[in-house]
Amino acid sequence: MSIDAITVSTPIYQLADKPIEQRVADLLSRxxxxxxxxxxxxxxxxxxxxxxxxxxxxxxxxxxxxxxxxxxxxxxxxxxxxxxxxxxxxxxxxxxxxxxxxxxxxxxxxxxxxxxxxxVIFHEECLHGLMAVDATSFPQPIGLAATFDPDLVREVFQVTASETRCRGGHHALAPVVDVARDARWGRVEETFGEDPYLVATMGIAAVLGLQGDRSFQDGRSVIATLKHFAAHGQPESGNNCAPVNVSMRVLREVFLYPFKQAIKHGKALAVMASYNEIDGVPSHANRWLLRDVLRDEWGFEGIVVSDYYAVRELNERPELYGHHLAADGKQAGELAVRAGVNIELPEPDCYKSLIESVDAGLVTEGNIDELVSPLLKQKFQLGLFDNPYVDPEVAQQISGSEEHRTIALRAAHKTITLLKNRNQTVPLDLDKISTIAVIGPNADRILLGGYSGLPRFQSTVLKGIQDHVGTSAQVVYHEGCKITKGGSWFEDTVVPSDVEEDRRSIAEAVEIARKADVIVLAVGGNEQTSREAWMGNHLGDRTSLQLFGMQDALVDALVELGKPIVAFLFNGRPLAIGNLSEKADALFECWYLGQESGRAVADVLFGDANPGGKLPISIPRSVGHVPCFYNYKPSARRGYLFDDATPLYPFGFGLSYTQFEIGQPRLAHSRIAVGESTFVQVDVKNIGKRLGDVVVQMYIRDSVSSVTRPIKELKRFQRVTLEPGENRTINLEITPDSLAFYDIEMNHVVEPGEFKVMVGDSSRDSDLQTTVLKVVE
CATH class of the missing domain: 1.10.110 (Hydrophobic Seed Protein)
Incomplete structure (x- = not known):
């Protein structure tokens, strides 16, 4: 048979040299x-x-x-x-x-x-590495956001993609680009923090890491899924999946912004609809959200996947709740199809009835074709019709490799954020220390956070310090108290620790610590005290942000010894740590550092690595200060009776073992026309004695506007590494997008006038210097 005859007899969809659009159309027609x-x-x-x-x-x-x-x-x-x-x-x-x-x-x-x-397509959870046995586990997204390093985030998700694809996975249910504006919410750890610009920047980096150039020819890239569309990060009362009650302007400027940017600049190929409702309409039935905004306005051509069981929730999900927009699962499926949900995850449920719905004329086959075509297109884009299999030996070589372990350690180093360092307590000098007491419920515990697998390598704080110190000093240990009994993310029931047992344990820990020259204290939360609340018997949202259990009592008892205390916090959400902050000599926020936790902590503790992380979310003084995000409106923080209205530690804050001098910002053009761009220059110098990183941050405020504007908004940042004495000039671009907002008529515009441009190393006013940009017609 001739080649021409073979070509004629072979369906177009099976011909690799044909355009994908033709292959999809041919397959769909059959x-x-x-x-x-x-x-x-x-x-x-x-x-x-x-x-x-x-x-x-x-x-x-x-x-x-x-x-x-x-x-x-x-x-x-x-x-x-x-x-x-x-x-x-x-x-x-x-x-x-x-x-x-x-x-x-x-x-x-x-x-x-x-x-x-x-x-078929295989989808996987890839929140901070592939959620699987022997895969590399990186810091949680809230920790990755603390790096303020999008290049690193892109590299992390490139590794995640390669470890997923080599095992046969094609579709990552990541990244989360929700903006977290309520610390009570248990899913804060899954986000890149409270600022829409930071979330968008990290989200774009994650998408580019996962999808590569979107050719998928190297067999190392996967489809990225933006989650959770939309406004999932500020649920009513901090309860997961609760209604989100925000204005249209806030919805667009805060919660939709990261999704729009990740689609525009990252070219994300999938979006997951969110569980919550906005203005009475659950996202899985929201045609305005999924069609008018996502597809028509933004030009999104990828797929919308349902969150797990969320189509069923349009009716009633047994033992949980129902939105009751639908009388049954069949009608729920029809609502989701009309809204534009391409595929129902994770089980065949409501969409099983779609054939019946078509037969009854409630959904047309054209509606089905519209949703199936992008699903088929992505299978062609991934090359699954032409090269559907993977090499298991390559998977074994790549997963959890030493090369990937090195990246995980670097990410952990860059995540660690120094909040306090009284009298330069840290880094510790082993020449001056004979005994180190490692104390606390998180000291000898594997802490990865939610959506984690079993990495090939794991390290605790205690093990990291023991390995680092070797025979140079004696290391003694005691748990001190428990946070919860058990504590696994997978365990539904959360069992508080026993108070009397904890009191006895604290007394024992004090006696152990009495022998030491310095106390390293590892406290915070665990995978049960902050997690996704996915069922009524599996909760993770809180009404208190205090350290759980007897941890503050442990702090108080250890302080009485009069020894230096270096505290490391491990937690998935910001905690109200006023007591610890006051009494510790040095304090680090670690979030969850991933598989290399112990190594990273030890490297920072003894000065082999210099902490340079910054807070991606404000740390409130108490739950009563929630919400405490930095980019609030002018009327929002008038003060409290007998309390301070400021956060305990502000967004963008973080110290170093060295010191930096940031000069006065200079505008390349102090006067520009609407629609034009400029940039601000600032000189940064390391005036200390150690190599270190500083994150230069630029905030902008529209001085007079047709609607109220936040007191400041992050619009650019750059993490810079400087040698001692090194000086560098940093350029931070100001574009029309940096100045635009939704005006009184809900048009996205730049209004002429004066804009305050603030540059420094945190969002705190005292850390910023200001210049003024004039925008004219």
Whole structure:
């Protein structure tokens, strides 16, 4: 047979040299309604019954009994947790080689046993590294945001993408670009903080890291998913999934901004709708949000995925809640389709009824085609029709490699934020210390935070210090008290520690610490006290921001010894740490540092690394100060009776072991026309004796405007490393986007007038110097 004859007989969608648009159109034209709907559903926990046997190995008999109709399947969720107790732990999860082999087996079966040979997509959780056995675990996003280093964030997510793709994964449910404006909310750790510009910048970097150039030809990139669309980060009362009550202007300028920027500049290919409602309309049924804004206004051409079980919640999710926009699951599916949700995650549920809805004329097949086409397009973009399999040996080599471990350590170093250093207590000098007491409930605990797997390497504070010190000093240890009993992110029930047991333990810790020259105290929260509240029996939001349990009592008891205390905080949300802040000699905010926690802490503690992190979210004095974000309106912080209205530590704040001098900002052009750009120059000098990093931050305020504006807004920043005595001139661009806002008519404009341009190393007024930019018609 001639080549021409083969070409004629081969369907266009199977020809790799044809344009993707033609291949999609050809494939769609050949599909039955049943096959189209099959592309709009996924299996996750159900894979254990429908695809796998009791040993979590692929079972062709089970697969045939469920998918023998040949219609295919859209996605399989999280092969990484196959056999791991319904996603409740990773004790029996698959390592890299096993996961890649399983992915190949399942993929081959669907290609060979669906009528049209359509491959499946495997999606994975990739919040701060692939959530899997032996994958590299990086700092939580709130920690990555503290680096103020988008190049590093891009590198972190490049590693995440490569470790995901080499195992057979294609679609990352990350990054989270919610703006966190309520510290009571348990998901703060998953975000890049409280500032929309910082969140957008880090979100763009994460998307570029995950997706690469979007050609996917190197087999190292995956689809990125922006979460959670929209306004998920300021829920009513700080309760996860609660309604978000904000104005249209705040919605657009704060909560939609990072999504818009990550789509415009990062070219994100997927968006996940959020659980919450805005003005009475849940996101999964919000046609204005998902169609008018996302697609028509922003030109988004990717896919919208549902959050887990969120389509069902448009009706009623048993044992949780329901929005009651729909009378049943069938109607919920119809609402989601009309709103523009392409695929229902994580299990076949409401979308199973779409064929019935089409037959009844409640949804058209054209509606289905519109949503299925982008799903097919992405399978072609990923190259799954032409090269659907991965090399398990490569997966084993890449996952958790030493090269990736080095990046994880660098990210942890850059995350650590020094908040206090009385009398230059740190770094510690081992020549002057014979005994170090390592005390606290977080001192000998693996702390990764939510959505974490089991990395190949893990390190605690105690182990890191012991390894670093060796025989140079004696290291003694005591837990001091507990935060909760157990404490795993996966454990539903949170059991507070026993007060009497803690009192006895504190007394023992004091006796241990009495022998030491210095106390290293590791306190804060754990994966239970701040986490996603996904069910009524699995909560993580709080009404208090105080240190949980008896930790403050531990602090008070240790202070009585009169020894220097160096405190390290590990936590997923800002905590009201006034007592600790007052009494510790040195204080570090670590958030969750990832697999290299102990190594990073030890390097910073003894001066091998110089802390340079900055706070991506303000630390309030108490829960009564919430919200305490820095970019508030002029009337918002008049004061409190018997208390200070300022945060305990402000957004953008962080110290160093060296000192920096930031000069007066100079505008390249102090007068520009509307629509023009300029830049501000500032000289930065390291006037200390150590190599160190400083984050130069530029804030802007419109002095007089048609609607009220925040007192300051971050618009540019740059992290700079300087040698002792080194001076550098930094240029920070001011574009029309830096000055624009939604005016009284809700038009996005730059209004003529004066703008205060403030430059410094934190958002605090005393850390900023000001110049004035005039904008004219």
């Amino acid at each position: 599909m039955t309604l049943e096959e189209k709907v099959a592309q709009m559903v996924c299996v996750w926990n159900e894979k254990n019954d429908k695809l796998l046997d009791e040993q979590a190995c692929f079972d062709p008999v089970r697969a045939k009994s469920r998918f023998g109709h040949g219609h295919g399947l859209g996605q399989v969720g999280r092969l990484s947790d196959a056999g791991s107790n319904m996603g409740k732990s990773f004790a029996s999860g698959r390592n890299a080689l096993q996961m890649a082999e399983l992915a190949n087996t399942i993929q081959r079966w669907f290609i060979e046993n669906s009528r049209l040979g359509i491959p």
